[in-house]
Every structure is written in C-alpha cells, then in structure tokens.
Amino acid sequence: MAEKARLTLVGAGPGDPELITxxxxxxxxxxxxxxxxxxxxPDMLEHAQGAELIFVGKRAGKYSVTQxxxxxxxxxxxLKGDGQHIVRLKGGDPFVFARGLEEIAYAEQYGITGSVVIGISSIMLPGYYGIPLTSRGINQSFTAVTATTAEGGLSEEVVNAAKNSPSTVFFMGSRKLDLIVAxxxxxGRGDLPVAVISNGSLETGSYFKGTVDTIVGLFNEKQPEPPILLIFGHGAAHAHAVQSYKE
Ligand SMILES: C[S@@+](CC[C@H](N)C(=O)[O-])C[C@H]1O[C@@H](n2cnc3c(N)ncnc32)[C@H](O)[C@@H]1O
Known part of the structure; x- marks a missing residue:
C-alpha cells in the first residue's frame, strides 16, 4: 500500500519567484x-532540492502534455513504493483559470490525499503597475474573464463584460483583442481606458496603456510578449511603473 502518497497543489504566483508563499x-x-x-x-525549483522535476507545461508550437x-x-x-509526495506547481493560483479541481479529484479516486496552497493569481498584477481594480466612489465591482473558451472561441462573458462591467481583467485575451475591442x-465605450501587461512582475515585464479605440494600434506597434493580461476600466488610465519592493 502506498500509504505516504499525497498530492499538494501549489500556486507559484504570477511570475516573480519571490511571490510564492x-x-x-x-x-x-x-x-x-x-x-x-x-x-x-525556474528559480522556484531550487527550493525542491533532491526532488524529481517534471515539466508538463504548454509551449507554443511544441507537443504539450495533455490534462x-x-x-x-x-x-x-x-503510488510508487510506499507512496510519494507530489507537488503540482501551477502558475498564479491553482483554482483561477487552472484545472486544480480536476487534478485533486482524479488523484482522490486512487486514495491519494490532496491539499492546496493557494497562490497570488495574476489577477493581482494590475497593482504592480499602479492600476486599481476598484476605486472608492467609482466602481463597486470588477470582473475577471477568460476571453477564450475551452473550444478556443470567444467567450460569451466577453460580451457581458463589454456591456456591463466597469472594470475587467481579461486572461488569454491577446489573440482576441480585436474581437474584445469590437x-x-x-x-459605445470607445473612450474607456485599457492597459496591457506583458510578463507581469518579471524583470522582462512591460506595460502600455491607451483606450478601447487606440489599443489595437498600440498593440500591433509594440508587439508585447505573452503571457499577457488586458485591463479594461477607468483604473487602466493610472498605469505607471511602480517600484517593486526589493531588499
Ligand atoms: C491558463 S491562465 C492561468 C492563470 C493562473 N492560474 C493565475 O491564477 O494567474 C494563463 C493566463 O494568465 C495570464 N498571466 C499569467 N501570468 C502572467 C504574467 N506574468 N503577466 C501577464 N499575464 C499573465 C495570461 O493571460 C495567461 O494567458
């Protein structure tokens, strides 16, 4: 019996290796x-001295390991031997546009105990660039939407956000930016501020801002690298380089 078998889902945070818990x-x-x-x-993996490291990520244009x-x-x-401790290290938080629940549920069917360490989701990245997702007296809610459905299409939630949400963070939206803008x-929200964050919280990170009407032109000019987060809302007008805490 693999009595020591266990699975821990760990949120790695949004990029900066010091933003893990x-x-x-x-x-x-x-x-x-x-x-x-x-x-x-990769620096985060140094904490796992002695562990076997297995890459299971998706890389554009290359074979990806399926779920x-x-x-x-x-x-x-x-289940090897008398059981091993598996850490499933996932970007951001394991339960935000990630498949943490499926992984825990699958393992539990085999009697493997599951636990979770939540992570700082990339939803929080706007703060790194001085962008408030809520502002007192201006908006009482914000929305996080994946622009891309499981089938690869444009999510219906994009249409709802475009009509109704004062402040929206779009995940996986860069390839659909023109459709979101439309x-x-x-x-009738062409003047709404928009910010684009690329490689947020990393040394290679960058951002720029515009409005709904100007952002596609700016995006084509600057060609930011993925991963990319889009912020549509008045807070995006405040985007600027905030000094990240360093020791
Ligand atoms: C599959 S989702 C995973 C989200 C993750 N579970 C989380 O909580 O942040 C991947 C998407 O998150 C966003 N993202 C993750 N890290 C990012 C970063 N450092 N900068 C900008 N966007 C990021 C991008 O939209 C990317 O396509």
Missing amino acids: LKGVKALKAADVVLYDALVH KEINELIVEHA EYQKA
Missing part, C-alpha cells in the same frame, strides 16, 4: 516529485 516553499522542500507548468519561474496525461503522471508517481465599441 512560505507554505508553497515548505511544500516544495518536502516534495519527492514536482510537476511544473511553463509559467513557473489526462498530467492526471495520470500524478497518480503514477504518487464588443466594447458596440457598447
């Missing part, structure tokens, strides 16, 4: 095997 570091130190994604900073294969790898490694224009 203390609990996340403890879990990495106690790991036998780490399965990690493409958005995980089914990831689930099976977790179980296969967890929805905001249909809703």
